[in-house]
Amino acid sequence: MEKNAKIYIAGHRGMVGSAIIRKLNAEGFENIIFRTSSELDLRNQQAVSDFFQKEKPDYVFLAAAKVGGILANNTYRAEFLYDNLMIQSNIIDSAHKAGVTKLMFLGSSCIYPKLAPQPLKEEYLLTGELEQTNEPYAIAKIAGIKMCDAYRAQYGSNFISVMPTNLYGPNDNYDLEKSHVLPALIRKFHEAKKNKVPHVMMWGTGTPKREFLHVDDLAAACFYLMQTYNEPGLVNIGTGEDIAIKDLALTIKNIVGYEGEIKHDLEKPDGTPRKLMNVDKLSNAGWTASISLNEGIEMVYDGLKTKDWY
Secondary structure: OOOOOOEEEEOOOOHHHHHHHHHHHHOOOOOEEOOOOOOOOOOOHHHHHHHHHHHOOOEEEEOOOOOOOHHHHHHOHHHHHHHHHHHHHHHHHHHHHOOOOEEEEEOOHHHOOOOOOOOEOHHHOOOOOOOHHHHHHHHHHHHHHHHHHHHHHHHOOOEEEEEEOEEEOOOOOOOOOOOOHHHHHHHHHHHHHHOOOOEEEEEOOOOOEEOEEEHHHHHHHHHHHHHHOOOOOEEEEOOOOOEEHHHHHHHHHHHHOOOOEEEEEOOOOOOOOEEOEOOHHHHHOOOOOOOOHHHHHHHHHHOOOOOOOO
16 A cells, blocks of 8 residues: 555444554554545445545455344344445445545454364354344444455455454553453553442353464554455454463453452353364465464553553
């Protein structure tokens, strides 16, 4: 990418979009454009088309999506399917018609079949049934991958797709009702320490394993692939390593400095036993993650001092 290239970030206020902006700024890219959802409804085909024809961006990072946890995914199934299909379809088609040099579509690890072998390889896409609770979201993301490939095949569009693993970092969600496991544990341990609560309750046994990638590492991978990768299909972005949830809890407990006990609510579900990305394709392309989990959590916790609950 040339330093003066016009770059559009869709979803710039989210955790991923804001991390990509930080990376681009650090690398000296300043011709970055974005619109808030109140300025541009990405579900509106005409509005998106007009925006692309007017702005003519050279590069597009498609990080905009309707996202949520299990409860939201399962409750608002229609919106998760409709909104995400509209957002990505409008952007991909408008990018093609406006002559965008390259587009990167960001998906999610939930695209893989529920019972796919571990670690998850890119070729496992569409080899089995999806997890029922987030099926609408996953189907939308799969459609996005296939749409990028279809525009590449039919029109020669240089549209690529990347699938990040579980992310954490600045601009994460710490709402205990809606957040993912890592930010939820940070907040639980911090509040228990602050309020001198003798124990913290964890869901399930803590034995399931999960992979975590700092969002700044994701942004670095996206920046690298935008400049070097030009193939159909998709690329997993992760660390290639996972950790048991109980060990994650102990790591966070130590970083926060909480001295109480961890107790397990065994009536709560464990979830999928393991969800690990195979990142051979990414490492063969020349990129590996650099922020260790310990270092990443320390950075995140240090940055939370402005939060009202801190």
